[in-house]
Amino acid sequence: MDFAGAQEKAKAFTKKPTDEIFLEFYGLYKQATVGDCNIEKPGLLDLKAKAKFEAWNKNKGMSADDAKAAYIKAYEKYAPIYA
Template sequence: MDFATAQEKAKSFTKKPSDDIFLEFYGLYKQATVGDCNISKPGALDLKGKAKYEAWNKNKGMSADDAKAAYIKAYEKYAPQYA
């Protein structure tokens, strides 16, 4: 399976993953497609933005290829529960 296929399949999960799982996918996706986090940390009142920032930033230094591989592994891990 390649990264693009894993993305499409993850988008079509029939059950909504928990916020923690969503953030895992989000952080790996951003690292794979953009690289290291390049935005300012959101303010304390922006809880959703802060969670997304932290999910992305925890993958700092990971190469795009490693992030894509980790995304695919995450998809394969969670697909039986949510697909």
């Protein structure tokens, strides 16, 4: 499976993943497609934006190829639960 295929299949999960799992996918996706986090840290009151920022920033320094591979592994791990 490739990165694009994993993205499409993850978007098509029939059950909604937990916020923690969503953030894992989000952080890996952003690292794979943009690189290291390049936005300012959101304010303390914007909890959703802060969580997304932290999920992305957690992967800082990871190469795009490694992030894509990790995304695919995450998909394969969670697909039996959420697909």
